[in-house]
Amino acid sequence: MSDAEQITKKFMYINRKAPYGTIYAWESLEVVLIAAAFDQDISLAFIDDGVYQLTKGQKTEAIGLKNFSATYRALGDYDIQKIYVEKESLETRGLTLDDLQHLVYEDEDDDYAEKDSIKLVSADELGKIMEEQNVVLSF
Amino acid sequence: MSDAEQITKKFMYINRKAPYGTIYAWESLEVVLIAAAFDQDISLAFIDDGVYQLTKGQKTEAIGLKNFSATYRALGDYDIQKIYVEKESLETRGLTLDDLQHLVYEDEDDDYAEKDSIKLVSADELGKIMEEQNVVLSF
Amino acid sequence: MSMLHTVNKSPFNNDALSKCLQCAQPGSSILFIEDGVYASREGTTFTDSVKEALKDKQVYVLQPDLDARGMNSSLIDGIKTVDYSGFVDLTTEHDSVQSWL
């Protein structure tokens, strides 16, 4: 983790689009999975229609597209621990955290206790977190 | 015009997207120019951001894209006489007909008098006109 | 003449549904497909306007797109689900189709 030679930057991946209607959600996830190997400080944000990416119970057989919703549950294994969901985007859509998948990670600093990855934040709080980032990738 | 063998249908081309940001406006216009040769009953509708297609004074040199705004003025020569602009879309955008190009056609049934092609309509009026169409193409 | 309007955009990110609801005439039908299916759910900021439309129009939603998005529960009362075969039927039962892209 702490290689003196290595640059560590704060990367945020911002997702504002619904899944399946366009490919952005899936190809964004592909970047995140690769990025996890680079030992950077990664966070994900789900805003606007992006919150739909995390809904439970996605079944894509009938539309013929690949179902990638299980991949979000694997993010914890990739050591991705910070997943921000914007509060007002959920509310506007009549959704609560219960409608989203339960995403967790194991906290190695706390005896590998399972902890929630998803943090509900206001737009203003998210704006503050965005400002702390070095690199923001939006899809 | 009135070839007994020929089918004449009412075609409406619906434009809801701004020009230059995407190609839909221009490629839609390309269809209309070809369609004019088929002696069908053609109308165009400009709704939502589509009203921006008709603004005056477009100058595209600095973005490097082809300026196609003059083509709208040629529609009269292609005998396209019905151009509907949705009223509320203009209002929301702080625009009036004065911000749009003046589009005209020559009315052959009225001694080739020059007449306005653009008709300002409400969404409800436009909905009624849509229902009279045989074919609606949206871009 | 009666028209089938299809809406394939999320109402939260595009004007398509709003304008469709303003233009669609009584007796016409509206079908939500692709990301448009999000409009079919109870409890959103668009629920009231969809319910208003249901008073004098038929509203349908494409089941395969609902399933894909995990949006099966909380469907607004009165919206009917169709599969691709039902989508085809809707186009033949109406005189023309307008796609709100």
Add this chain to the structure above:
Amino acid sequence: MSMLHTVNKSPFNNDALSKCLQCAQPGSSILFIEDGVYASREGTTFTDSVKEALKDKQVYVLQPDLDARGMNSSLIDGIKTVDYSGFVDLTTEHDSVQSWL
């Protein structure tokens, strides 16, 4: 740290501007490019929220995109115009860039 937010969508057809205005912090900057430039005009339903943003943020618009769209007149007071060179400068003058796509 200060951030440059770019918005390339028409505010009338996409949530990008609205959400950008909710997220952008005081002291940050917003640049309208491509179809985003329509937000820079007086007299639209978004004018008030852009004016609100001007109270504690810098707002810029890309002149080449304004010109292309015939939107040169009626610019909201306080919005500054930049060309591509100015766009590059804005990215170097801020610590990071968030593109609202």
Add this chain to the structure above:
Amino acid sequence: MKFGILVNEGPYQHQASDTAYNFVKSALEKGHEIYRVFFYHDGVNNGTRLTSPPQDDRNVVDRWSALAKENDLDMVICVAAAQRRGIVDQGEMERNGKDASNIAEGFRISGLGQLVEAGIQSDRLVVFGD
């Protein structure tokens, strides 16, 4: 009934091509006729034979080619849109001095008149796009 179909978006990026495919397949199964499928805008990108999607995903292009073969579909790619985006058949390759073609089986390149004609000749024209 006779259908004309317009597809305005390319494969994978948008669902439009998938929905159009499922619609056409279902219409054929129900005994309807497809007068023509016309590919416009980025829709022309559905007609390249050079894609190699992952094994666990659908193959959008091959699926169209197979459907066309089984049902003798007329699948037309707009020439103007194709030239802008690099979809090339043998004729276009020679005309534009290109060193390769990439058109997939079952597609042909032609003009926009074919779209207007589809509107005239079909009972219903259905548009799939973004």
Add this chain to the structure above:
Amino acid sequence: MKFGILVNEGPYQHQASDTAYNFVKSALEKGHEIYRVFFYHDGVNNGTRLTSPPQDDRNVVDRWSALAKENDLDMVICVAAAQRRGIVDQGEMERNGKDASNIAEGFRISGLGQLVEAGIQSDRLVVFGD
């Protein structure tokens, strides 16, 4: 300053590639360094040599190739996105059993790691898309 550039849309359909080009050109004129231009999603379609746009329009692909040549730009096309969309170089052609390649001069196909690396190595990463 060192820039990384991400282009998410194809040529002509969206203005994103045009804006990115004008931005990169201007940054170079001002003496900045472009660490890499990465093409993702439909952005990979900027890298086909098979386009023949109308004479009175800009040539998006050739313009990128020329800019790369003049300035020794590293222009990388994402391999996964390219496979889905049919952008093929010699290596991909052989690997996937294709009978043609279509990559344009100055572009190379590589993995998503190159995008992450551009984020790490550049002072600013700027995203152009839809």
